[in-house]
Amino acid sequence: MSAPTAVLDVGGGPGLPQRRELRTPVPGPRSLELQRRRAAVVSAGLSSTMPVYAAAAGGGVLVDVDGNSFIDLGSGIAVTTAGNSAPRVVEDTAAQLTRFTHTCAMITPYEGYVRVAEELAAIVPGDHAVKTALFNTGSEAVENAVKIARYATGRTAVAVVDHAYHGRTNLTMAMTAKAVPYKDGFGPFAPEVYRAPTSYPFRDGTDLDGAPINGPAAAARAIAHLERAVGASRLAALVIEPIQGEGGFIVPAPGFLPALAAWCREHGIVLVADEVQSGIARTGAWFACDHDGVVPDLVTTAKGLGGGLPIAAVSGRADLMDAVHPGGLGGTYGGNPVACAAALATLRTIREENLLDRAVEIETLALGRLRELQRTDPRIGDVRGRGAMIGIEFVRPGSHEPDADLAKRVATAAHEAGVIVLTCGTFGNVVRLLPPLVIPNDLLSEGLDVLADALSGGAR
Ligand SMILES: Cc1ncc(COP(=O)(O)O)c(CNCCCC(=O)O)c1O
Numbered sequence: 001m002s003a004p005t006a007v008l009d010v011g012g013g014p015g016l017p018q019r020r021e022l023r024t025p026v027p028g029p030r031s032l033e034l035q036r037r038r039a040a041v042v043s044a045g046l047s048s049t050m051p052v053y054a055a056a057a058g059g060g061v062l063v064d065v066d067g068n069s070f071i072d073l074g075s076g077i078a079v080t081t082a083g084n085s086a087p088r089v090v091e092d093t094a095a096q097l098t099r100f101t102h103t104c105a106m107i108t109p110y111e112g113y114v115r116v117a118e119e120l121a122a123i124v125p126g127d128h129a130v131k132t133a134l135f136n137t138g139s140e141a142v143e144n145a146v147k148i149a150r151y152a153t154g155r156t157a158v159a160v161v162d163h164a165y166h167g168r169t170n171l172t173m174a175m176t177a178k179a180v181p182y183k184d185g186f187g188p189f190a191p192e193v194y195r196a197p198t199s200y201p202f203r204d205g206t207d208l209d210g211a212p213i214n215g216p217a218a219a220a221r222a223i224a225h226l227e228r229a230v231g232a233s234r235l236a237a238l239v240i241e242p243i244q245g246e247g248g249f250i251v252p253a254p255g256f257l258p259a260l261a262a263w264c265r266e267h268g269i270v271l272v273a274d275e276v277q278s279g280i281a282r283t284g285a286w287f288a289c290d291h292d293g294v295v296p297d298l299v300t301t302a303k304g305l306g307g308g309l310p311i312a313a314v315s316g317r318a319d320l321m322d323a324v325h326p327g328g329l330g331g332t333y334g335g336n337p338v339a340c341a342a343a344l345a346t347l348r349t350i351r352e353e354n355l356l357d358r359a360v361e362i363e364t365l366a367l368g369r370l371r372e373l374q375r376t377d378p379r380i381g382d383v384r385g386r387g388a389m390i391g392i393e394f395v396r397p398g399s400h401e402p403d404a405d406l407a408k409r410v411a412t413a414a415h416e417a418g419v420i421v422l423t424c425g426t427f428g429n430v431v432r433l434l435p436p437l438v439i440p441n442d443l444l445s446e447g448l449d450v451l452a453d454a455l456s457g458g459a460r
Contacts (some may be wrong), residue, residue, distance in 0.1 A: 012085035013274055013457060018440050020061070020450075021069040021419040027051040028066025045403060049074075049180075049422060057084035060439030060447075062420060064229045071447040074420045075434045078245070078277045078389070081304035081346075082355060083438035089307040089347040105134070107334045112340035119347050120315045123286040125273075126295035127194035129322035133314050134335030138276035138302035139167025141312040144237065144329060145298045145374035146171060148314065149237035149270035152323035159238040161198035161222065161268070163247030163426050165238060166274055167357025167418035170203075177247060180424055195231045198244070199252035202382040202393060215255030223263050232267035237298075242288035245277035248425035249432050251384050257292045259351045270320060276312070277389070280304035281350045281437065284359040285385030286406035291386060294383045307346035311339035355437040362444065369448045370412060377455060379406060390433040392451075393425065402427030419447045428454035 007419045010016065027035065031052040044434045062084070075081060082089070095389060096112070105113050117132035119257035124130045136140050146158055151205070153178055158175065160166070166175040168182060176182050199218035206212050213221065226235065239372035245249040264271040273296035278288035285291055289299070298316030305311055326416055350356065363386060374380040381395035394403040414421045424432050432449070435444055
């Protein structure tokens with residue numbers, strides 16, 4: 001057994017020097033040693049975007065085991081929204097750890113769970129009574145939202161849309177659109193899932209009569225498809241991301257979500273907004289649904305909710321949440337007390353540091369800079385997003401043909417220059433920005449400069 005690699009003894013949180021600084025090649029020697037050890041004992045099925053190993057993180061940076069300081073534009077996939085090792089999260093979880101670490105909420109409940117449910121009831125869209133059940137991962141929340149919808153309606157069919165991502169469990173894989181890497185080889189998948197076209201403004205073009213496929217037209221197209229493929233009366237739920245994440249940071253055309261919501265209401269179909277990636281202040285509102293004035297019946301949240309601790313939730317109409325028989329929902333760790341303390345501290349940090357407004361400031365800065373780049377670079381097909389959830393779609397110049405290789409080269413060049421960015425998209429041709437909302441403006445601007453350099457130089 002190898003001795004633990006001596007890592008940098010630096011504390012995380014906002015006190016970390018907020019700078020981009022490379023002291024070694026990327027990856028450095030300690031990361032290379034850890035890569036060697038990992039290859040011997042960790043499944044090859046687990047990939048990793050960055051070739052380095054984390055030692056500390058906070059504010060807008062992540063420091064690796066070789067002392068390299070990276071600008072973090074990924075937030076661990078939209079999780080450390082309120083900052084890594086956020087002070088209140090650290091303080092409140094440490095205090096909880098000394099009281100009790102686990103009792104199982106189904107065995108001996110505790111106030112923290114109730115307080116998280118009270119907090120979510122206060123921010124979830126709508127003026128109806130809201131109840132919550134807590135879980136551990138986004139996939140688990142989506143699975144349980146479907147369970148609740150099926151139980152409450154007595155129906156079994158589930159509608160999803162193209163480019164969707166909902167998780168890696170059997171049902172959520174069936175609901176996810178992209179085969180590689182998420183589904184290939186893992187079937188058979190759960191039945192009774194029906195996929196409709198979504199609103200993808202950059203790629204929707206016009207209908208057969210030459211009219212642009214706007215929001216209402218895209219909704220009519222999706223509804224017509226579902227009416228043919230399954231029928232509204234058989235649908236328990238429509239599960240949709242208000243802004244699609246892994247599918248490519250796709251913001252639907254105005255009017256698309258409201259038209260779908262009206263159709264669901266008309267036919268008693270439970271509208272589930274999967275806000276695992278777009279929720280909890282990420283887009284400049286508590287939920288992405290808020291931007292469209294849509295009130296879903298159920299909302300799934302995870303990622304940003306826990307400030308890094310694993311916690312997920314299904315929140316929604318009390319009549320639906322109470323439809324399930326006692327004991328019908330559960331799980332050993334759901335709403336772990338330490339994770340609940342983290343969630344409460346995260347929500348408090350978002351409020352006290354005005355991070356909803358901060359997300360809007362980040363949107364203005366990032367979209368402005370990227371659209372400036374787009375004006376002179378035909379390889380940037382689309383720049384889109386809300387708040388601190390921004391996507392850059394790369395194409396072959398003069399076409400809509402996806403350029404996944406360019407997206408990968410830009411991301412790799414950014415990594416080598418000390419900036420963490422992620423790619424996504426059905427076609428793999430989207431670079432996405434998910435900075436912590438606490439990132440200083442100068443660091444965000446520097447990260448955008450690095451992307452611009454990667455585009456103009458390193459990523460030919
Ligand atoms: C909308 C939406 N719903 C559900 C999920 C699933 O959440 P879990 O916490 O990863 O299970 C996600 C997770 N997205 C990141 C997946 C990363 C990967 O596994 O490669 C999401 O974005």
